[in-house]
Amino acid sequence: MATIYKILGQVAPAANVSGGTQLYAVPSVSGSSAVVSTIVVCNRGASASTYRIAIREANAALDNKQYLAYDATVPAYTTTTFTLGVTLSALDAITVVASTANLTFQAFGSEVS
Secondary structure, eight states: OOEEEEEEEEEOOOTTOTTOEEEEEOOSSTTOEEEEEEEEEEEOSSSOEEEEEEEEGGGOOOOGGGEEEEEEEEOTTOEEEEEEEEEEETTOEEEEEESSTTEEEEEEEEEEO
């Protein structure tokens, strides 16, 4: 099995996308997994914004039990960093929601396949 350390995903979603925007999904290949070491939320705008981050198991529909952050606030021109170590299996996904189009989300970690 090979471990690849990489940028897992980068998105700058539109505001309030129904169902969220996928930041990263583990490949569907049997036996694939990933470890998400860091998620970064950057506010590029002049006012505070809120965001949500959810981990969806096996590409399940978005549900309240999946949230790591829910309507958390990031001040203007500020970055929030989560150091995690979240383990994901094939088809697990990270979904984000932003209250404005001024937020950028990035995920860093390793993929094992």
